[in-house]
Amino acid sequence: SYVLTQPPSVSVAPGQTARITCGGNNIGSKSVHWYQQKPGQAPVLVVYDDSDRPSGIPERFSGSNSGNTATLTISRVEAGDEADYYCQVWDSSSDLGVFGGGTKLTVL
Amino acid sequence: EVQLVQSGAEVKKPGESLKISCKGSGYSFTSYWIGWVRQMPGKGLEWMGIIYPGDSDTRYSPSFQGQVTISADKSISTAYLQWSSLKASDTAMYYCVNTKTTVTPFDYWGQGTLVTVSS
Numbered sequence: 001s002y003v004l005t006q007p008p009s010v011s012v013a014p015g016q017t018a019r020i021t022c023g024g025n026n027i028g029s030k031s032v033h034w035y036q037q038k039p040g041q042a043p044v045l046v047v048y049d050d051s052d053r054p055s056g057i058p059e060r061f062s063g064s065n066s067g068n069t070a071t072l073t074i075s076r077v078e079a080g081d082e083a084d085y086y087c088q089v090w091d092s093s094s095d096l097g098v099f100g101g102g103t104k105l106t107v108l
Numbered sequence: 109e110v111q112l113v114q115s116g117a118e119v120k121k122p123g124e125s126l127k128i129s130c131k132g133s134g135y136s137f138t139s140y141w142i143g144w145v146r147q148m149p150g151k152g153l154e155w156m157g158i159i160y161p162g163d164s165d166t167r168y169s170p171s172f173q174g175q176v177t178i179s180a181d182k183s184i185s186t187a188y189l190q191w192s193s194l195k196a197s198d199t200a201m202y203y204c205v206n207t208k209t210t211v212t213p214f215d216y217w218g219q220g221t222l223v224t225v226s227s
Contacts, residue, residue, distance in 0.1 A: 001169075001170060031211055031212075033213035033214070035153070035214070037153075042203055042217040042218070042219060042220055043153065043203070043214075043217055044217075045213050045214065045215060048212070048213040049213070054215070084152075086152065086153050088153075088155070088213070088214070090210050090211040092211075095167055095210070096155070096167060096169055096170075097143065097155035097158065097169075097210070098155060099145075099152065099153045099154060099155055100152075101152050102152035102153065
């Protein structure tokens with residue numbers, strides 16, 4: 001089955017840029033979606049189709065996808081961005097959905 | 109407004125059966141897929157399976173195939189996740205989600221149903 005690999009944790013100072021990666025075999029050929037989950041809350045979609053943002057999501061959130069790595073970039077990080085972030089794709093070869101293991105973003 | 113409203117928290121004993129629900133509103137229930145996502149305590153999200161209420165087409169992750177049953181009653185716009193014999197390892201938060209197609213994102217999430225299995 002298709003595997004998505006994320007770093008367990010990323011730390012960044014306020015105002016800096018956070019980059020969270022999601023690795024998968026030829027992931028560049030798939031549409032990658034990113035979700036943010038804060039403690040005690042349901043996840044929220046922050047980026048879809050590699051780089052699009054749902055309405056209401058700040059422009060500070062952006063995404064890219066190429067080759068074997070997709071990346072969620074959060075610019076000008078704020079304390080409120082501290083959360084777990086998950087990437088997700090649909091694997092057409094198995095006809096199943098997949099989540100990455102999640103990355104905890106810590107704002108120092 | 110699109111809403112997915114899940115049934116309340118459950119406390120069960122090992123070996124018991126359980127069926128939790130997810131009622132959709134504010135959109136065409138039969139035209140969107142409904143999926144289920146598990147989150148064990150302190151762990152990440154796991155994609156369990158998905159159903160298209162329009163024709164009941166259902167897909168299961170290999171990890172959950174045979175362990176749970178996903179169904180839907182389009183007459184009442186409700187999807188279900190059920191177990192015939194719970195285990196302690198089924199203790200988790202379960203979220204329902206909806207999506208227009210299998211490749212599109214999970215735009216909307218239910219509030220989650222906490223299932224606790226303990227003797």
